[in-house]
Amino acid sequence: MNALSRIRCAVRNTLLLTGATLAMAASPAWAQGFPTKPVRLLVSAPAGGTSDMVARMVAEGLAPLLGQPMVVENKPGGLGAIAMQDLLSSPHDGHTLIVAPNALVSEVPHTLKPKYDPFKDITPLAELARSGLVLVGNPSLPARNLIELMAHVKANPGKISYASYSAGTMSHVMGMQMNKVAGLEMSHVGYKGSPPALVDVMGGHVPLMFDGVATSLPMIRSGKLRAYAVSAPKRLSVLPEVPTFTELGFPQLEAIGWIGMFAASDVPAAAQQKLREATLKVLQQPQLRERLKELGQDAGQPLTSEQLAAGLRKDSERVGEVLRSVNYQPE
Structure with a gap:
Protein backbone atom coordinates (compact mmCIF):
# COMPACT_ATOMS: atom_id res chain seq x y z
CA MET A 1 0.00 0.00 0.00
CA ASN A 2 1.51 3.34 -1.06
CA ALA A 3 1.47 6.47 1.09
CA LEU A 4 -1.61 7.96 -0.64
CA SER A 5 -3.61 4.76 -0.10
CA ARG A 6 -2.63 4.68 3.58
CA ILE A 7 -3.78 8.27 4.01
CA ARG A 8 -7.12 7.56 2.31
CA CYS A 9 -7.66 4.46 4.46
CA ALA A 10 -6.87 6.39 7.64
CA VAL A 11 -9.28 9.20 6.68
CA ARG A 12 -12.06 6.71 5.85
CA ASN A 13 -11.64 4.87 9.16
CA THR A 14 -11.63 8.15 11.05
CA LEU A 15 -14.86 9.23 9.37
CA LEU A 16 -16.52 5.89 10.11
CA LEU A 17 -15.47 6.03 13.75
CA THR A 18 -16.62 9.64 14.07
CA GLY A 19 -19.96 8.81 12.48
CA ALA A 20 -20.53 5.87 14.82
CA THR A 21 -19.56 7.96 17.84
CA LEU A 22 -21.92 10.76 16.84
CA ALA A 23 -24.75 8.26 16.26
CA MET A 24 -24.23 6.75 19.71
CA ALA A 25 -24.14 10.18 21.30
CA ALA A 26 -27.25 11.31 19.43
CA SER A 27 -29.33 8.24 20.26
CA PRO A 28 -30.13 9.18 23.90
CA ALA A 29 -30.91 12.76 22.88
CA TRP A 30 -33.14 11.52 20.05
CA ALA A 31 -34.95 9.18 22.43
CA GLN A 32 -35.59 12.02 24.87
CA GLY A 33 -37.26 14.02 22.12
CA PHE A 34 -39.36 11.11 20.81
CA PRO A 35 -42.20 11.26 19.93
CA THR A 36 -42.18 14.50 17.99
CA LYS A 37 -45.75 14.24 16.64
CA PRO A 38 -49.02 12.37 17.34
CA VAL A 39 -48.67 8.59 17.56
CA ARG A 40 -51.09 6.51 15.54
CA LEU A 41 -52.48 3.32 17.09
CA LEU A 42 -53.90 1.18 14.31
CA VAL A 43 -56.50 -1.32 15.54
CA SER A 44 -57.08 -4.38 13.38
CA ALA A 45 -60.73 -4.56 14.47
CA PRO A 46 -63.85 -2.40 14.22
CA ALA A 47 -64.89 0.14 16.83
CA GLY A 48 -66.47 -1.46 19.86
CA GLY A 49 -64.40 -4.64 19.76
CA THR A 50 -62.16 -5.76 22.62
CA SER A 51 -58.95 -4.63 20.89
CA ASP A 52 -60.52 -1.23 20.23
CA MET A 53 -61.59 -0.76 23.86
CA VAL A 54 -58.19 -1.81 25.20
CA ALA A 55 -56.35 0.41 22.70
CA ARG A 56 -58.37 3.47 23.73
CA MET A 57 -57.79 2.84 27.43
CA VAL A 58 -54.04 2.49 26.96
CA ALA A 59 -53.90 5.48 24.59
CA GLU A 60 -55.56 7.63 27.22
CA GLY A 61 -52.82 6.78 29.69
CA LEU A 62 -49.94 7.05 27.21
CA ALA A 63 -50.70 10.56 25.91
CA PRO A 64 -49.57 12.44 29.04
CA LEU A 65 -46.52 10.20 29.51
CA LEU A 66 -45.31 10.66 25.92
CA GLY A 67 -46.38 14.29 25.61
CA GLN A 68 -48.18 13.71 22.31
CA PRO A 69 -51.75 12.80 21.32
CA MET A 70 -52.44 9.10 20.72
CA VAL A 71 -54.72 8.72 17.70
CA VAL A 72 -56.65 5.44 17.56
CA GLU A 73 -57.59 4.41 14.01
CA ASN A 74 -59.72 1.35 13.29
CA LYS A 75 -58.48 -0.64 10.30
CA PRO A 76 -60.57 -3.84 10.24
CA GLY A 77 -60.61 -6.38 7.44
CA GLY A 78 -58.31 -8.74 5.63
CA LEU A 79 -57.59 -10.70 8.84
CA GLY A 80 -55.47 -7.77 10.00
CA ALA A 81 -53.78 -7.33 6.62
CA ILE A 82 -55.23 -3.83 6.10
CA ALA A 83 -53.83 -2.57 9.40
CA MET A 84 -50.53 -4.33 8.75
CA GLN A 85 -50.19 -2.76 5.30
CA ASP A 86 -50.73 0.69 6.83
CA LEU A 87 -48.17 0.00 9.56
CA LEU A 88 -45.47 -1.29 7.22
CA SER A 89 -46.03 1.40 4.58
CA SER A 90 -45.75 4.20 7.15
CA PRO A 91 -42.37 5.61 8.22
CA HIS A 92 -40.69 3.16 10.59
CA ASP A 93 -39.96 5.83 13.18
CA GLY A 94 -42.20 4.67 16.03
CA HIS A 95 -45.03 7.09 15.33
CA THR A 96 -47.26 4.34 13.88
CA LEU A 97 -48.06 1.22 15.90
CA ILE A 98 -50.63 -1.54 15.76
CA VAL A 99 -52.83 -2.96 18.52
CA ALA A 100 -54.07 -6.45 17.74
CA PRO A 101 -54.67 -9.89 19.25
CA ASN A 102 -51.74 -12.28 19.35
CA ALA A 103 -53.60 -14.16 16.59
CA LEU A 104 -52.21 -11.64 14.10
CA VAL A 105 -48.87 -13.43 14.46
CA SER A 106 -49.59 -16.86 15.89
CA GLU A 107 -52.83 -17.86 14.12
CA VAL A 108 -53.83 -15.79 11.08
CA PRO A 109 -50.71 -16.68 9.00
CA HIS A 110 -51.81 -20.33 9.09
CA THR A 111 -55.08 -19.52 7.31
CA LEU A 112 -53.92 -16.66 5.10
CA LYS A 113 -50.63 -16.27 3.29
CA PRO A 114 -49.77 -12.70 4.30
CA LYS A 115 -47.40 -10.47 2.37
CA TYR A 116 -45.51 -9.80 5.57
CA ASP A 117 -43.38 -12.08 7.75
CA PRO A 118 -44.98 -11.95 11.23
CA PHE A 119 -41.71 -12.93 12.91
CA LYS A 120 -39.41 -10.59 10.96
CA ASP A 121 -41.37 -7.53 9.88
CA ILE A 122 -43.03 -6.69 13.22
CA THR A 123 -42.03 -6.96 16.85
CA PRO A 124 -44.20 -7.12 19.98
CA LEU A 125 -43.60 -4.18 22.30
CA ALA A 126 -45.98 -5.06 25.12
CA GLU A 127 -48.82 -7.34 26.13
CA LEU A 128 -51.72 -5.03 27.00
CA ALA A 129 -54.51 -7.34 28.19
CA ARG A 130 -55.25 -11.05 28.41
CA SER A 131 -58.31 -13.20 28.89
CA GLY A 132 -60.03 -16.36 27.78
CA LEU A 133 -63.00 -16.51 25.43
CA VAL A 134 -66.61 -17.18 26.32
CA LEU A 135 -68.88 -19.47 24.32
CA VAL A 136 -72.16 -17.61 23.89
CA GLY A 137 -75.38 -18.55 22.17
CA ASN A 138 -78.75 -17.19 21.18
CA PRO A 139 -81.18 -17.59 24.12
CA SER A 140 -83.65 -19.38 21.82
CA LEU A 141 -81.40 -22.45 21.76
CA PRO A 142 -83.00 -25.29 23.74
CA ALA A 143 -79.74 -26.08 25.54
CA ARG A 144 -79.25 -24.37 28.90
CA ASN A 145 -75.74 -25.64 29.65
CA LEU A 146 -72.69 -26.89 27.76
CA ILE A 147 -73.52 -30.60 28.02
CA GLU A 148 -77.05 -30.00 26.70
CA LEU A 149 -75.60 -27.77 23.96
CA MET A 150 -73.19 -30.46 22.78
CA ALA A 151 -76.02 -33.01 22.74
CA HIS A 152 -78.17 -30.60 20.70
CA VAL A 153 -75.40 -29.97 18.17
CA LYS A 154 -74.63 -33.70 17.92
CA ALA A 155 -78.31 -34.41 17.25
CA ASN A 156 -78.23 -31.92 14.37
CA PRO A 157 -75.02 -32.75 12.47
CA GLY A 158 -73.99 -30.07 10.02
CA LYS A 159 -76.97 -27.87 10.85
CA ILE A 160 -75.49 -25.75 13.66
CA SER A 161 -72.98 -23.02 12.85
CA TYR A 162 -70.77 -20.81 14.98
CA ALA A 163 -69.45 -17.32 14.33
CA SER A 164 -65.94 -16.00 14.88
CA TYR A 165 -64.67 -12.44 14.95
CA SER A 166 -62.32 -13.41 12.12
CA ALA A 167 -61.22 -16.57 10.37
CA GLY A 168 -57.88 -17.87 11.61
CA THR A 169 -58.22 -16.38 15.08
CA VAL A 181 -62.96 -33.13 21.29
CA ALA A 182 -66.77 -33.49 21.43
CA GLY A 183 -67.34 -35.20 18.08
CA LEU A 184 -69.42 -32.34 16.66
CA GLU A 185 -69.97 -31.00 13.15
CA MET A 186 -70.43 -27.27 13.60
CA SER A 187 -69.74 -25.12 10.54
CA HIS A 188 -67.86 -21.84 10.74
CA VAL A 189 -68.98 -18.34 9.72
CA GLY A 190 -66.27 -15.67 9.84
CA TYR A 191 -66.90 -11.95 10.39
CA LYS A 192 -64.87 -8.74 10.42
CA GLY A 193 -64.88 -8.27 14.16
CA SER A 194 -67.03 -9.11 17.18
CA PRO A 195 -69.76 -6.42 16.85
CA PRO A 196 -71.20 -7.58 13.48
CA ALA A 197 -70.90 -11.24 14.52
CA LEU A 198 -72.73 -10.63 17.78
CA VAL A 199 -75.54 -8.83 15.94
CA ASP A 200 -76.15 -11.99 13.91
CA VAL A 201 -75.90 -14.26 16.95
CA MET A 202 -78.47 -12.17 18.81
CA GLY A 203 -80.61 -12.09 15.67
CA GLY A 204 -80.55 -15.89 15.43
CA HIS A 205 -78.77 -16.01 12.07
CA VAL A 206 -75.78 -17.83 13.61
CA PRO A 207 -76.59 -19.51 16.93
CA LEU A 208 -73.17 -19.67 18.61
CA MET A 209 -69.90 -17.77 18.95
CA PHE A 210 -66.60 -17.91 20.80
CA ASP A 211 -66.11 -14.28 21.73
CA GLY A 212 -64.00 -11.99 23.85
CA VAL A 213 -65.59 -11.39 27.25
CA ALA A 214 -65.47 -7.60 26.95
CA THR A 215 -67.76 -7.43 23.94
CA SER A 216 -70.20 -10.16 25.01
CA LEU A 217 -70.51 -9.17 28.66
CA PRO A 218 -73.20 -6.44 28.30
CA MET A 219 -75.40 -8.76 26.21
CA ILE A 220 -74.92 -11.66 28.62
CA ARG A 221 -75.97 -9.47 31.52
CA SER A 222 -79.01 -8.16 29.65
CA GLY A 223 -80.12 -11.66 28.69
CA LYS A 224 -79.58 -11.17 24.96
CA LEU A 225 -76.92 -13.88 24.97
CA ARG A 226 -76.51 -17.06 27.01
CA ALA A 227 -73.00 -17.91 28.25
CA TYR A 228 -72.09 -21.60 28.30
CA ALA A 229 -68.43 -21.74 29.35
CA VAL A 230 -65.19 -19.76 29.45
CA SER A 231 -61.81 -20.92 28.19
CA ALA A 232 -59.88 -19.30 31.06
CA PRO A 233 -58.23 -21.62 33.61
CA LYS A 234 -60.55 -20.35 36.35
CA ARG A 235 -63.95 -18.66 36.52
CA LEU A 236 -64.03 -14.94 35.76
CA SER A 237 -65.00 -12.48 38.46
CA VAL A 238 -67.36 -10.73 36.03
CA LEU A 239 -69.07 -14.05 35.15
CA PRO A 240 -68.82 -16.07 38.37
CA GLU A 241 -71.79 -18.26 37.46
CA VAL A 242 -70.27 -19.40 34.14
CA PRO A 243 -68.12 -22.55 34.46
CA THR A 244 -64.82 -23.16 32.72
CA PHE A 245 -64.43 -25.78 30.00
CA THR A 246 -61.89 -27.52 32.21
CA GLU A 247 -64.23 -28.00 35.15
CA LEU A 248 -66.84 -29.35 32.73
CA GLY A 249 -64.43 -32.03 31.58
CA PHE A 250 -62.85 -30.40 28.52
CA PRO A 251 -59.34 -29.22 29.50
CA GLN A 252 -58.38 -29.29 25.81
CA LEU A 253 -60.51 -26.14 25.41
CA GLU A 254 -58.61 -24.13 27.98
CA ALA A 255 -56.96 -21.19 26.21
CA ILE A 256 -55.87 -17.63 26.87
CA GLY A 257 -55.48 -14.95 24.23
CA TRP A 258 -53.86 -11.55 24.57
CA ILE A 259 -53.94 -8.17 22.92
CA GLY A 260 -50.60 -6.57 22.23
CA MET A 261 -48.91 -3.47 20.89
CA PHE A 262 -46.65 -4.11 17.90
CA ALA A 263 -44.20 -1.98 15.91
CA ALA A 264 -42.28 -2.43 12.69
CA SER A 265 -39.20 -4.43 13.67
CA ASP A 266 -36.74 -1.83 12.37
CA VAL A 267 -38.13 1.05 14.43
CA PRO A 268 -35.14 2.51 16.30
CA ALA A 269 -34.43 0.59 19.49
CA ALA A 270 -34.56 3.77 21.57
CA ALA A 271 -38.09 4.49 20.37
CA GLN A 272 -39.18 0.91 21.01
CA GLN A 273 -37.78 1.06 24.53
CA LYS A 274 -39.46 4.37 25.34
CA LEU A 275 -42.83 3.15 24.06
CA ARG A 276 -42.51 -0.10 25.97
CA GLU A 277 -41.52 1.55 29.26
CA ALA A 278 -44.35 4.08 29.01
CA THR A 279 -46.88 1.34 28.21
CA LEU A 280 -45.79 -0.79 31.17
CA LYS A 281 -46.24 2.25 33.44
CA VAL A 282 -49.78 2.70 32.13
CA LEU A 283 -50.58 -0.96 32.73
CA GLN A 284 -49.57 -0.58 36.39
CA GLN A 285 -52.11 2.19 36.99
CA PRO A 286 -54.76 0.87 39.44
CA GLN A 287 -57.58 2.68 37.64
CA LEU A 288 -56.70 1.07 34.30
CA ARG A 289 -56.35 -2.38 35.84
CA GLU A 290 -59.77 -2.01 37.44
CA ARG A 291 -61.33 -0.91 34.14
CA LEU A 292 -59.83 -3.96 32.45
CA LYS A 293 -61.20 -6.21 35.20
CA GLU A 294 -64.67 -4.81 34.56
CA LEU A 295 -64.30 -6.04 30.97
CA GLY A 296 -63.19 -9.50 32.05
CA GLN A 297 -59.57 -8.76 31.14
CA ASP A 298 -56.35 -8.96 33.13
CA ALA A 299 -53.61 -6.41 32.56
CA GLY A 300 -50.86 -7.75 30.35
CA GLN A 301 -47.76 -9.40 31.80
CA PRO A 302 -44.56 -7.27 31.89
CA LEU A 303 -42.69 -9.56 29.51
CA THR A 304 -39.82 -8.44 27.29
CA SER A 305 -40.18 -8.27 23.53
CA GLU A 306 -37.98 -11.35 23.26
CA GLN A 307 -40.19 -13.30 25.68
CA LEU A 308 -43.34 -12.24 23.83
CA ALA A 309 -41.82 -13.25 20.48
CA ALA A 310 -40.83 -16.65 21.88
CA GLY A 311 -44.36 -17.17 23.20
CA LEU A 312 -45.83 -16.25 19.83
CA ARG A 313 -43.64 -18.83 18.09
CA LYS A 314 -44.76 -21.49 20.56
CA ASP A 315 -48.41 -20.54 20.07
CA SER A 316 -47.96 -20.58 16.30
CA GLU A 317 -46.60 -24.13 16.44
CA ARG A 318 -49.51 -25.25 18.65
CA VAL A 319 -52.13 -23.72 16.35
CA GLY A 320 -50.44 -25.32 13.33
CA GLU A 321 -50.71 -28.72 15.00
CA VAL A 322 -54.41 -28.16 15.78
CA LEU A 323 -55.19 -27.14 12.20
CA ARG A 324 -53.33 -30.11 10.78
CA SER A 325 -55.10 -32.48 13.19
CA VAL A 326 -58.50 -31.42 11.85
CA ASN A 327 -57.33 -31.33 8.22
CA TYR A 328 -58.21 -27.65 8.03
CA GLN A 329 -58.34 -26.12 4.56
CA PRO A 330 -58.21 -22.31 4.26
CA GLU A 331 -61.61 -20.83 3.45
Whole structure:
Protein backbone atom coordinates (compact mmCIF):
# COMPACT_ATOMS: atom_id res chain seq x y z
CA MET A 1 0.00 0.00 0.00
CA ASN A 2 1.51 3.34 -1.06
CA ALA A 3 1.47 6.47 1.09
CA LEU A 4 -1.61 7.96 -0.64
CA SER A 5 -3.61 4.76 -0.10
CA ARG A 6 -2.63 4.68 3.58
CA ILE A 7 -3.78 8.27 4.01
CA ARG A 8 -7.12 7.56 2.31
CA CYS A 9 -7.66 4.46 4.46
CA ALA A 10 -6.87 6.39 7.64
CA VAL A 11 -9.28 9.20 6.68
CA ARG A 12 -12.06 6.71 5.85
CA ASN A 13 -11.64 4.87 9.16
CA THR A 14 -11.63 8.15 11.05
CA LEU A 15 -14.86 9.23 9.37
CA LEU A 16 -16.52 5.89 10.11
CA LEU A 17 -15.47 6.03 13.75
CA THR A 18 -16.62 9.64 14.07
CA GLY A 19 -19.96 8.81 12.48
CA ALA A 20 -20.53 5.87 14.82
CA THR A 21 -19.56 7.96 17.84
CA LEU A 22 -21.92 10.76 16.84
CA ALA A 23 -24.75 8.26 16.26
CA MET A 24 -24.23 6.75 19.71
CA ALA A 25 -24.14 10.18 21.30
CA ALA A 26 -27.25 11.31 19.43
CA SER A 27 -29.33 8.24 20.26
CA PRO A 28 -30.13 9.18 23.90
CA ALA A 29 -30.91 12.76 22.88
CA TRP A 30 -33.14 11.52 20.05
CA ALA A 31 -34.95 9.18 22.43
CA GLN A 32 -35.59 12.02 24.87
CA GLY A 33 -37.26 14.02 22.12
CA PHE A 34 -39.36 11.11 20.81
CA PRO A 35 -42.20 11.26 19.93
CA THR A 36 -42.18 14.50 17.99
CA LYS A 37 -45.75 14.24 16.64
CA PRO A 38 -49.02 12.37 17.34
CA VAL A 39 -48.67 8.59 17.56
CA ARG A 40 -51.09 6.51 15.54
CA LEU A 41 -52.48 3.32 17.09
CA LEU A 42 -53.90 1.18 14.31
CA VAL A 43 -56.50 -1.32 15.54
CA SER A 44 -57.08 -4.38 13.38
CA ALA A 45 -60.73 -4.56 14.47
CA PRO A 46 -63.85 -2.40 14.22
CA ALA A 47 -64.89 0.14 16.83
CA GLY A 48 -66.47 -1.46 19.86
CA GLY A 49 -64.40 -4.64 19.76
CA THR A 50 -62.16 -5.76 22.62
CA SER A 51 -58.95 -4.63 20.89
CA ASP A 52 -60.52 -1.23 20.23
CA MET A 53 -61.59 -0.76 23.86
CA VAL A 54 -58.19 -1.81 25.20
CA ALA A 55 -56.35 0.41 22.70
CA ARG A 56 -58.37 3.47 23.73
CA MET A 57 -57.79 2.84 27.43
CA VAL A 58 -54.04 2.49 26.96
CA ALA A 59 -53.90 5.48 24.59
CA GLU A 60 -55.56 7.63 27.22
CA GLY A 61 -52.82 6.78 29.69
CA LEU A 62 -49.94 7.05 27.21
CA ALA A 63 -50.70 10.56 25.91
CA PRO A 64 -49.57 12.44 29.04
CA LEU A 65 -46.52 10.20 29.51
CA LEU A 66 -45.31 10.66 25.92
CA GLY A 67 -46.38 14.29 25.61
CA GLN A 68 -48.18 13.71 22.31
CA PRO A 69 -51.75 12.80 21.32
CA MET A 70 -52.44 9.10 20.72
CA VAL A 71 -54.72 8.72 17.70
CA VAL A 72 -56.65 5.44 17.56
CA GLU A 73 -57.59 4.41 14.01
CA ASN A 74 -59.72 1.35 13.29
CA LYS A 75 -58.48 -0.64 10.30
CA PRO A 76 -60.57 -3.84 10.24
CA GLY A 77 -60.61 -6.38 7.44
CA GLY A 78 -58.31 -8.74 5.63
CA LEU A 79 -57.59 -10.70 8.84
CA GLY A 80 -55.47 -7.77 10.00
CA ALA A 81 -53.78 -7.33 6.62
CA ILE A 82 -55.23 -3.83 6.10
CA ALA A 83 -53.83 -2.57 9.40
CA MET A 84 -50.53 -4.33 8.75
CA GLN A 85 -50.19 -2.76 5.30
CA ASP A 86 -50.73 0.69 6.83
CA LEU A 87 -48.17 0.00 9.56
CA LEU A 88 -45.47 -1.29 7.22
CA SER A 89 -46.03 1.40 4.58
CA SER A 90 -45.75 4.20 7.15
CA PRO A 91 -42.37 5.61 8.22
CA HIS A 92 -40.69 3.16 10.59
CA ASP A 93 -39.96 5.83 13.18
CA GLY A 94 -42.20 4.67 16.03
CA HIS A 95 -45.03 7.09 15.33
CA THR A 96 -47.26 4.34 13.88
CA LEU A 97 -48.06 1.22 15.90
CA ILE A 98 -50.63 -1.54 15.76
CA VAL A 99 -52.83 -2.96 18.52
CA ALA A 100 -54.07 -6.45 17.74
CA PRO A 101 -54.67 -9.89 19.25
CA ASN A 102 -51.74 -12.28 19.35
CA ALA A 103 -53.60 -14.16 16.59
CA LEU A 104 -52.21 -11.64 14.10
CA VAL A 105 -48.87 -13.43 14.46
CA SER A 106 -49.59 -16.86 15.89
CA GLU A 107 -52.83 -17.86 14.12
CA VAL A 108 -53.83 -15.79 11.08
CA PRO A 109 -50.71 -16.68 9.00
CA HIS A 110 -51.81 -20.33 9.09
CA THR A 111 -55.08 -19.52 7.31
CA LEU A 112 -53.92 -16.66 5.10
CA LYS A 113 -50.63 -16.27 3.29
CA PRO A 114 -49.77 -12.70 4.30
CA LYS A 115 -47.40 -10.47 2.37
CA TYR A 116 -45.51 -9.80 5.57
CA ASP A 117 -43.38 -12.08 7.75
CA PRO A 118 -44.98 -11.95 11.23
CA PHE A 119 -41.71 -12.93 12.91
CA LYS A 120 -39.41 -10.59 10.96
CA ASP A 121 -41.37 -7.53 9.88
CA ILE A 122 -43.03 -6.69 13.22
CA THR A 123 -42.03 -6.96 16.85
CA PRO A 124 -44.20 -7.12 19.98
CA LEU A 125 -43.60 -4.18 22.30
CA ALA A 126 -45.98 -5.06 25.12
CA GLU A 127 -48.82 -7.34 26.13
CA LEU A 128 -51.72 -5.03 27.00
CA ALA A 129 -54.51 -7.34 28.19
CA ARG A 130 -55.25 -11.05 28.41
CA SER A 131 -58.31 -13.20 28.89
CA GLY A 132 -60.03 -16.36 27.78
CA LEU A 133 -63.00 -16.51 25.43
CA VAL A 134 -66.61 -17.18 26.32
CA LEU A 135 -68.88 -19.47 24.32
CA VAL A 136 -72.16 -17.61 23.89
CA GLY A 137 -75.38 -18.55 22.17
CA ASN A 138 -78.75 -17.19 21.18
CA PRO A 139 -81.18 -17.59 24.12
CA SER A 140 -83.65 -19.38 21.82
CA LEU A 141 -81.40 -22.45 21.76
CA PRO A 142 -83.00 -25.29 23.74
CA ALA A 143 -79.74 -26.08 25.54
CA ARG A 144 -79.25 -24.37 28.90
CA ASN A 145 -75.74 -25.64 29.65
CA LEU A 146 -72.69 -26.89 27.76
CA ILE A 147 -73.52 -30.60 28.02
CA GLU A 148 -77.05 -30.00 26.70
CA LEU A 149 -75.60 -27.77 23.96
CA MET A 150 -73.19 -30.46 22.78
CA ALA A 151 -76.02 -33.01 22.74
CA HIS A 152 -78.17 -30.60 20.70
CA VAL A 153 -75.40 -29.97 18.17
CA LYS A 154 -74.63 -33.70 17.92
CA ALA A 155 -78.31 -34.41 17.25
CA ASN A 156 -78.23 -31.92 14.37
CA PRO A 157 -75.02 -32.75 12.47
CA GLY A 158 -73.99 -30.07 10.02
CA LYS A 159 -76.97 -27.87 10.85
CA ILE A 160 -75.49 -25.75 13.66
CA SER A 161 -72.98 -23.02 12.85
CA TYR A 162 -70.77 -20.81 14.98
CA ALA A 163 -69.45 -17.32 14.33
CA SER A 164 -65.94 -16.00 14.88
CA TYR A 165 -64.67 -12.44 14.95
CA SER A 166 -62.32 -13.41 12.12
CA ALA A 167 -61.22 -16.57 10.37
CA GLY A 168 -57.88 -17.87 11.61
CA THR A 169 -58.22 -16.38 15.08
CA MET A 170 -58.66 -18.02 18.46
CA SER A 171 -62.41 -17.46 18.06
CA HIS A 172 -62.32 -19.69 14.96
CA VAL A 173 -59.83 -22.29 16.19
CA MET A 174 -61.77 -22.86 19.45
CA GLY A 175 -64.78 -23.99 17.43
CA MET A 176 -62.69 -26.47 15.47
CA GLN A 177 -61.20 -27.79 18.67
CA MET A 178 -64.66 -28.24 20.20
CA ASN A 179 -65.76 -30.13 17.11
CA LYS A 180 -62.81 -32.47 17.54
CA VAL A 181 -62.96 -33.13 21.29
CA ALA A 182 -66.77 -33.49 21.43
CA GLY A 183 -67.34 -35.20 18.08
CA LEU A 184 -69.42 -32.34 16.66
CA GLU A 185 -69.97 -31.00 13.15
CA MET A 186 -70.43 -27.27 13.60
CA SER A 187 -69.74 -25.12 10.54
CA HIS A 188 -67.86 -21.84 10.74
CA VAL A 189 -68.98 -18.34 9.72
CA GLY A 190 -66.27 -15.67 9.84
CA TYR A 191 -66.90 -11.95 10.39
CA LYS A 192 -64.87 -8.74 10.42
CA GLY A 193 -64.88 -8.27 14.16
CA SER A 194 -67.03 -9.11 17.18
CA PRO A 195 -69.76 -6.42 16.85
CA PRO A 196 -71.20 -7.58 13.48
CA ALA A 197 -70.90 -11.24 14.52
CA LEU A 198 -72.73 -10.63 17.78
CA VAL A 199 -75.54 -8.83 15.94
CA ASP A 200 -76.15 -11.99 13.91
CA VAL A 201 -75.90 -14.26 16.95
CA MET A 202 -78.47 -12.17 18.81
CA GLY A 203 -80.61 -12.09 15.67
CA GLY A 204 -80.55 -15.89 15.43
CA HIS A 205 -78.77 -16.01 12.07
CA VAL A 206 -75.78 -17.83 13.61
CA PRO A 207 -76.59 -19.51 16.93
CA LEU A 208 -73.17 -19.67 18.61
CA MET A 209 -69.90 -17.77 18.95
CA PHE A 210 -66.60 -17.91 20.80
CA ASP A 211 -66.11 -14.28 21.73
CA GLY A 212 -64.00 -11.99 23.85
CA VAL A 213 -65.59 -11.39 27.25
CA ALA A 214 -65.47 -7.60 26.95
CA THR A 215 -67.76 -7.43 23.94
CA SER A 216 -70.20 -10.16 25.01
CA LEU A 217 -70.51 -9.17 28.66
CA PRO A 218 -73.20 -6.44 28.30
CA MET A 219 -75.40 -8.76 26.21
CA ILE A 220 -74.92 -11.66 28.62
CA ARG A 221 -75.97 -9.47 31.52
CA SER A 222 -79.01 -8.16 29.65
CA GLY A 223 -80.12 -11.66 28.69
CA LYS A 224 -79.58 -11.17 24.96
CA LEU A 225 -76.92 -13.88 24.97
CA ARG A 226 -76.51 -17.06 27.01
CA ALA A 227 -73.00 -17.91 28.25
CA TYR A 228 -72.09 -21.60 28.30
CA ALA A 229 -68.43 -21.74 29.35
CA VAL A 230 -65.19 -19.76 29.45
CA SER A 231 -61.81 -20.92 28.19
CA ALA A 232 -59.88 -19.30 31.06
CA PRO A 233 -58.23 -21.62 33.61
CA LYS A 234 -60.55 -20.35 36.35
CA ARG A 235 -63.95 -18.66 36.52
CA LEU A 236 -64.03 -14.94 35.76
CA SER A 237 -65.00 -12.48 38.46
CA VAL A 238 -67.36 -10.73 36.03
CA LEU A 239 -69.07 -14.05 35.15
CA PRO A 240 -68.82 -16.07 38.37
CA GLU A 241 -71.79 -18.26 37.46
CA VAL A 242 -70.27 -19.40 34.14
CA PRO A 243 -68.12 -22.55 34.46
CA THR A 244 -64.82 -23.16 32.72
CA PHE A 245 -64.43 -25.78 30.00
CA THR A 246 -61.89 -27.52 32.21
CA GLU A 247 -64.23 -28.00 35.15
CA LEU A 248 -66.84 -29.35 32.73
CA GLY A 249 -64.43 -32.03 31.58
CA PHE A 250 -62.85 -30.40 28.52
CA PRO A 251 -59.34 -29.22 29.50
CA GLN A 252 -58.38 -29.29 25.81
CA LEU A 253 -60.51 -26.14 25.41
CA GLU A 254 -58.61 -24.13 27.98
CA ALA A 255 -56.96 -21.19 26.21
CA ILE A 256 -55.87 -17.63 26.87
CA GLY A 257 -55.48 -14.95 24.23
CA TRP A 258 -53.86 -11.55 24.57
CA ILE A 259 -53.94 -8.17 22.92
CA GLY A 260 -50.60 -6.57 22.23
CA MET A 261 -48.91 -3.47 20.89
CA PHE A 262 -46.65 -4.11 17.90
CA ALA A 263 -44.20 -1.98 15.91
CA ALA A 264 -42.28 -2.43 12.69
CA SER A 265 -39.20 -4.43 13.67
CA ASP A 266 -36.74 -1.83 12.37
CA VAL A 267 -38.13 1.05 14.43
CA PRO A 268 -35.14 2.51 16.30
CA ALA A 269 -34.43 0.59 19.49
CA ALA A 270 -34.56 3.77 21.57
CA ALA A 271 -38.09 4.49 20.37
CA GLN A 272 -39.18 0.91 21.01
CA GLN A 273 -37.78 1.06 24.53
CA LYS A 274 -39.46 4.37 25.34
CA LEU A 275 -42.83 3.15 24.06
CA ARG A 276 -42.51 -0.10 25.97
CA GLU A 277 -41.52 1.55 29.26
CA ALA A 278 -44.35 4.08 29.01
CA THR A 279 -46.88 1.34 28.21
CA LEU A 280 -45.79 -0.79 31.17
CA LYS A 281 -46.24 2.25 33.44
CA VAL A 282 -49.78 2.70 32.13
CA LEU A 283 -50.58 -0.96 32.73
CA GLN A 284 -49.57 -0.58 36.39
CA GLN A 285 -52.11 2.19 36.99
CA PRO A 286 -54.76 0.87 39.44
CA GLN A 287 -57.58 2.68 37.64
CA LEU A 288 -56.70 1.07 34.30
CA ARG A 289 -56.35 -2.38 35.84
CA GLU A 290 -59.77 -2.01 37.44
CA ARG A 291 -61.33 -0.91 34.14
CA LEU A 292 -59.83 -3.96 32.45
CA LYS A 293 -61.20 -6.21 35.20
CA GLU A 294 -64.67 -4.81 34.56
CA LEU A 295 -64.30 -6.04 30.97
CA GLY A 296 -63.19 -9.50 32.05
CA GLN A 297 -59.57 -8.76 31.14
CA ASP A 298 -56.35 -8.96 33.13
CA ALA A 299 -53.61 -6.41 32.56
CA GLY A 300 -50.86 -7.75 30.35
CA GLN A 301 -47.76 -9.40 31.80
CA PRO A 302 -44.56 -7.27 31.89
CA LEU A 303 -42.69 -9.56 29.51
CA THR A 304 -39.82 -8.44 27.29
CA SER A 305 -40.18 -8.27 23.53
CA GLU A 306 -37.98 -11.35 23.26
CA GLN A 307 -40.19 -13.30 25.68
CA LEU A 308 -43.34 -12.24 23.83
CA ALA A 309 -41.82 -13.25 20.48
CA ALA A 310 -40.83 -16.65 21.88
CA GLY A 311 -44.36 -17.17 23.20
CA LEU A 312 -45.83 -16.25 19.83
CA ARG A 313 -43.64 -18.83 18.09
CA LYS A 314 -44.76 -21.49 20.56
CA ASP A 315 -48.41 -20.54 20.07
CA SER A 316 -47.96 -20.58 16.30
CA GLU A 317 -46.60 -24.13 16.44
CA ARG A 318 -49.51 -25.25 18.65
CA VAL A 319 -52.13 -23.72 16.35
CA GLY A 320 -50.44 -25.32 13.33
CA GLU A 321 -50.71 -28.72 15.00
CA VAL A 322 -54.41 -28.16 15.78
CA LEU A 323 -55.19 -27.14 12.20
CA ARG A 324 -53.33 -30.11 10.78
CA SER A 325 -55.10 -32.48 13.19
CA VAL A 326 -58.50 -31.42 11.85
CA ASN A 327 -57.33 -31.33 8.22
CA TYR A 328 -58.21 -27.65 8.03
CA GLN A 329 -58.34 -26.12 4.56
CA PRO A 330 -58.21 -22.31 4.26
CA GLU A 331 -61.61 -20.83 3.45
